[in-house]
Amino acid sequence: MRFQTQSLRFAHPGQPMLEFPDINLSSGDSLLILGKSGSGKTTLLNLLSGLLKPASGKVVLDEVLISELDGQKLDLFRGQHIGIVFQKPHLIAALNVKQNLELAHFFGKKQGQNLDQLLKDLGIDKKAKSAVMTLSEGEAQRVSIARALANSPKLIVADEPTSSLDDENSEKVITLLKAQASKIGAALIIVTHDQRVKAHISQFIEVKAS
Ligand SMILES: Nc1ncnc2c1ncn2[C@@H]1O[C@H](COP(=O)(O)OP(=O)(O)OP(=O)(O)O)[C@@H](O)[C@H]1O
Numbered sequence: 669m670r671f672q673t674q675s676l677r678f679a680h681p682g683q684p685m686l687e688f689p690d691i692n693l694s695s696g697d698s699l700l701i702l703g704k705s706g707s708g709k710t711t712l713l714n715l716l717s718g719l720l721k722p723a724s725g726k727v728v729l730d731e732v733l734i735s736e737l738d739g740q741k742l743d744l745f746r747g748q749h750i751g752i753v754f755q756k757p758h759l760i761a762a763l764n765v766k767q768n769l770e771l772a773h774f775f776g777k778k779q780g781q782n783l784d785q786l787l788k789d790l791g792i793d794k795k796a797k798s799a800v801m802t803l804s805e806g807e808a809q810r811v812s813i814a815r816a817l818a819n820s821p822k823l824i825v826a827d828e829p830t831s832s833l834d835d836e837n838s839e840k841v842i843t844l845l846k847a848q849a850s851k852i853g854a855a856l857i858i859v860t861h862d863q864r865v866k867a868h869i870s871q872f873i874e875v876k877a878s
Pocket residue numbers: 680681683703704705706707708709710711712
């Protein structure tokens with residue numbers, strides 16, 4: 669697996685042009701994206717996962733130019749190969765824990781990981797049939813990680829995944845993310861301000877507003 673970006677630039681409407689350092693990762697690599705508030709870290713994650721199109725530059729995952737995919741092709745590619753963990757879990761309240769993960773399989777049109785094993789690995793197997801509203805914040809974040817991993821993606825991107833968690837849960841979440849990324853041979857990219865996360869991953873890039 670090879671994930672690369674080249675000379676990415678992007679401007680939000682009416683905002684100055686943001687320019688991003690290049691990324692070059694292989695299977696099992698982990699990378700932090702650091703930078704001040706407003707520097708463009710979330711924007712970069714959105715470019716990496718194809719949620720935004722760059723003004724110029726390229727995003728390439730195993731020879732597929734993500735930055736040039738559109739519509740259904742892009743949705744399917746993302747569903748199959750990119751796992752996204754947001755700051756807040758964004759689970760579907762009408763579905764239980766396991767059904768939330770089954771939805772990822774459905775959208776990825778792919779068999780993916782065994783969900784019972786995945787829930788076990790993340791320590792939430794006892795909650796498989798629970799309504800998501802009854803989960804603690806740490807549990808909900810672990811479910812959102814399980815959802816991101818359900819299709820064994822090649823790339824996992826996480827935006828401040830530990831910012832609302834206490835030390836114990838933060839430790840759990842970062843350890844699980846690293847262990848799971850390594851188990852499925854994915855590259856892991858995390859945007860964070862969190863010192864507790866920085867202690868686990870040494871490779872980083874810094875985003876700076878020009
Ligand atoms: N939809 C938008 N429309 C216009 N400007 C935007 C939009 N989204 C972000 N911006 C601006 O783009 C810049 C980069 O925002 P971004 O959210 O990527 O920064 P960030 O580094 O993730 O910040 P934080 O650490 O505070 O989350 C900021 O100046 C922000 O105000």
